[in-house]
Amino acid sequence: MPPQTTLWQSLGRLYPHIKPILPRLFLGFLCAIGASIVALAIPQVLRILVNSYLQPGAQSSALWWATGIVALLGILEAAFMALRRQFAIAPATTVETGLRTSFYRHLQDLSVAFHDRWGSGQLLSRAMSDLNLIRRWMAFGAMMLIVTVLTVVIGVTIMFFTSWQLALVFLLAAVPIIVYGFRFRRFYGKVSRQSQDQAGDLATTVEESVHGIRVLKAFGRSSEALDAFEEQAQGLRQTEVFKANSLAKFSLVVTLLPEAALAVSLVWGILLVNAGDLSIGALVAFFATAAVVAGPVESMGPLLSMTLTAKTAIDRHFEVMDAKRTITDPPQPRRPQAVRGHLAFKDVHFAYPDAAGDRPDVLDGVTLELRAGETMALVGITGSGKSTLLQLVPRLYDVTGGTIRIDGVDLREYALEELRSIVAVAFEDTTLFSSSVRDNVLLGADPANDAEAELLLREALDVAQAQFVYSLPDGADTLIGEEGLSLSGGQRQRIALARAIAAQPSVLIMDDPLSALDVRTEELVEHRLREVLAETTTLVVAHRPSTVSLADRVALLEGGRISAVGTHAELLAGNEHYRHVIASLPATPQDLDSELEPDDEDEVVL
Numbered sequence: 001m002p003p004q005t006t007l008w009q010s011l012g013r014l015y016p017h018i019k020p021i022l023p024r025l026f027l028g029f030l031c032a033i034g035a036s037i038v039a040l041a042i043p044q045v046l047r048i049l050v051n052s053y054l055q056p057g058a059q060s061s062a063l064w065w066a067t068g069i070v071a072l073l074g075i076l077e078a079a080f081m082a083l084r085r086q087f088a089i090a091p092a093t094t095v096e097t098g099l100r101t102s103f104y105r106h107l108q109d110l111s112v113a114f115h116d117r118w119g120s121g122q123l124l125s126r127a128m129s130d131l132n133l134i135r136r137w138m139a140f141g142a143m144m145l146i147v148t149v150l151t152v153v154i155g156v157t158i159m160f161f162t163s164w165q166l167a168l169v170f171l172l173a174a175v176p177i178i179v180y181g182f183r184f185r186r187f188y189g190k191v192s193r194q195s196q197d198q199a200g201d202l203a204t205t206v207e208e209s210v211h212g213i214r215v216l217k218a219f220g221r222s223s224e225a226l227d228a229f230e231e232q233a234q235g236l237r238q239t240e241v242f243k244a245n246s247l248a249k250f251s252l253v254v255t256l257l258p259e260a261a262l263a264v265s266l267v268w269g270i271l272l273v274n275a276g277d278l279s280i281g282a283l284v285a286f287f288a289t290a291a292v293v294a295g296p297v298e299s300m301g302p303l304l305s306m307t308l309t310a311k312t313a314i315d316r317h318f319e320v321m322d323a324k325r326t327i328t329d330p331p332q333p334r335r336p337q338a339v340r341g342h343l344a345f346k347d348v349h350f351a352y353p354d355a356a357g358d359r360p361d362v363l364d365g366v367t368l369e370l371r372a373g374e375t376m377a378l379v380g381i382t383g384s385g386k387s388t389l390l391q392l393v394p395r396l397y398d399v400t401g402g403t404i405r406i407d408g409v410d411l412r413e414y415a416l417e418e419l420r421s422i423v424a425v426a427f428e429d430t431t432l433f434s435s436s437v438r439d440n441v442l443l444g445a446d447p448a449n450d451a452e453a454e455l456l457l458r459e460a461l462d463v464a465q466a467q468f469v470y471s472l473p474d475g476a477d478t479l480i481g482e483e484g485l486s487l488s489g490g491q492r493q494r495i496a497l498a499r500a501i502a503a504q505p506s507v508l509i510m511d512d513p514l515s516a517l518d519v520r521t522e523e524l525v526e527h528r529l530r531e532v533l534a535e536t537t538t539l540v541v542a543h544r545p546s547t548v549s550l551a552d553r554v555a556l557l558e559g560g561r562i563s564a565v566g567t568h569a570e571l572l573a574g575n576e577h578y579r580h581v582i583a584s585l586p587a588t589p590q591d592l593d594s595e596l597e598p599d600d601e602d603e604v605v606l
């Protein structure tokens, strides 16, 4: 349940961001108020015109003067309005871009545990549509709401001075509007929150189904997905219709009551003129002013709703911005001179933040030591916590107990950037970015110049047996689609592996990164890896015997602990559970490539 805030508290949170552009917004506001004052001045010119020109013996030149002044005032009003846009729009977009950038930066800084909890669509809608709403409110809504209120106040004051009796009728009509306005504000805020949250959920659904389009199609579940989407979309539609109806009702009251007041004051005004208590010019000016005030009064409903929607957008934005970074740099990071890569887990405990309190820790006292340069395979039944253990090394999650050290230094004592340059990771589930192969491979590398970058790229692709890259239309510069969808599973894995190698880590963590390769390619990769990364400590989750046999030693994860460590042969001979795990591993690889990738790698389809 998000924290409840008042309108002023929410708007106040935006103040530090608006502060730098306040002078320009103020100039915009002055222009807007100038336009309103000019609009309100036109009826006064009309009053003078009616009272002086429409009198017997009046000079015709007065007509031309008055017409000229009205035309000039009209031009001035238009100029003020154009200037208002000029002053407000550019700075508001600057604030929007600033907010969006800091939002994105914060998302990068937040831990994986945060991202586990939040739907991507909710974050997407906050980053895009909510900030868009805030910008429109800053550049237009906020300013126009103040100008509207001021225009109404000034207009009604002028109407008071023109005829206090007629103005009183208007004020009486305002009382129910104000009462209704307060009720509307509370109610509309809730509906607006509901619709923005529903829009976020809908975005998550679209994102997930686009992402999982192959699964949906393969299982013939597209129409079910469509039905579920339609239901969600209908839910949003109903909320939007409900929202629009309540705004329409509010606008009806806000428009109707002043119109009724106008009708009453028209009759009364004529009676006053007949009685000689009011001049005809004053009556004309009164109604012309009322016509000018009518516009702002009518726009109050939409402006108020815009403000309430912006409040919701601000709340939603700061809900994410207020999420604390749980994995942070230490106050005084350790800067090791040379990293050897000795990796030690000592009594490591870990439980996911959303795990039930009575559930035992996923990792319940893991103790394991990897000598510098050693390759260790991690084996365990499915769900035993192998991936979880791996994710603790680059601090994607922090241990909940115990320590992990590299070269005797607790991971939490390294600066995060330093740690992640020491440790590189290749996951089974490979994410590639919409960019060139080169950029994807060199993502974690830090080459001194172009020549070194080229060398790193070549070597990494070579070790990962990803020479197919050179047969792509633009070689390493070929743009690969979102998540590399246009490549086969095995090709994506090899690029992801090349990325981990190009980072030249001291500690390489691999979560079954070769699962989609055939045995021959896996052997080639392992062989080359041993050559190139002889100095690198490697911890690899193994899901098949071929990977296990290539490791120096194997660690068995059982019941949240390392129950045995030894060579493959030792464990096979002396450990019952190990034999059981190995027997349950597939003897033959998944070999995605043999199905998806042509033998002749020149035939890659992009």
Ligand SMILES: Nc1ncnc2c1ncn2[C@@H]1O[C@H](COP(=O)(O)OP(=O)(O)OP(=O)(O)O)[C@@H](O)[C@H]1O
Pocket: 116, 352, 354, 355, 362, 380, 381, 382, 383, 384, 385, 386, 387, 388, 389
């Ligand atoms: N993000 C998460 N939030 C909560 N629980 C999780 C999360 N990821 C994994 N788990 C749970 O932690 C346990 C260990 O999962 P993990 O993925 O580490 O196992 P694994 O040994 O790598 O499995 P596999 O061999 O199938 O890949 C499982 O019970 C799983 O349900």
